[in-house]
Amino acid sequence: MRHSPTLPAGHHLFRQGEAFRTLFMVHSGSIKTYRDLGDGRSQVLGFYLPGDLLGLEGMYPGRHCQSAAVLESSSVCRLSLRQLEMLPASANRIQLRLLDLASRELSNAMGRDLERCVESRMAEFLLDYGKRMADRGWSAVAYQLAMSRRDMGSYLGMAPETVSRCLRRLTHLGLVSFDRRAVTIHDPDRLRSVSVEGTAALH
Incomplete structure (x- = not known):
């Protein structure tokens, strides 16, 4: 994975509607994801810390349905779509890790009950x-x-x-x-x- 230079707060890794090209893993700092609601408002969807993976939601539709912005000085590692496609079938550890991270992200999203006090x-x-x-x-x-x-x-x-x-x-x-x-x-x-x-x- 390619390591980025330090990114300033406010920098976007990707924006809602952009084509999916890269997965990002947080190396240092923290990132937030959010969704534009179309009426001038936005909703924060998650906060990502070192070791967390971003961009998986754009993999299946081929387009990001959320944006990712840097919260504080951060650095990330990048894994491009081309690199993912070139992974050998024997790269089971990487595939299992991606599945684990995807399922954890889905579980976190489903676990938020906004009806509670x-x-x-x-x-x-x-x-x-x-x-x-x-x-x-x-x-x-x-x-x-x-x-x-x-x-x-x-x-x-x-x-x-x-x-x-x-x-x-x-x-x-x-x-x-x-x-x-x-x-x-x-x-x-x-x-x-x-x-x-x-x-x-x-x-």
Whole structure:
């Protein structure tokens, strides 16, 4: 895979509607994907960390149905469509890895239940992000969020004001604390209860 130079925040790897030509794996930094809704608004679909693969959604239709933008200074590795077509049939490890990443992305997309209460959605998001950080060798309970609260709200189906209100409530209860975008989870067990039971776990 070809390694890119450092990309600045705001740089697009691909845009919605463009022909699929390349898969991208995050080497450093973080990327968000989003979809234009056609009325001037957009919806954030996912956040990608080092080791995550982007672009799989464009493989079958041959055209991307979402855009991918850099959140912070990042670098990626590229695997072109031509390189994919040239993979020998014996490259089972690569094929299995691609299937694993594709199924994980589908599972994450299907697992977001926007009908649950906002505290439940936020708790699950913070815990899941911490797990993803831990999978990469970092702390699961003290980490930096690269996305804005607006992007977080778009992903979770909340207005930015609701995000701020929800975070203040979780902070007031002593479950988490924030210093700008730095997150510290103080009570992961209770936060996990909130993610499952919603506001009932807060009483």
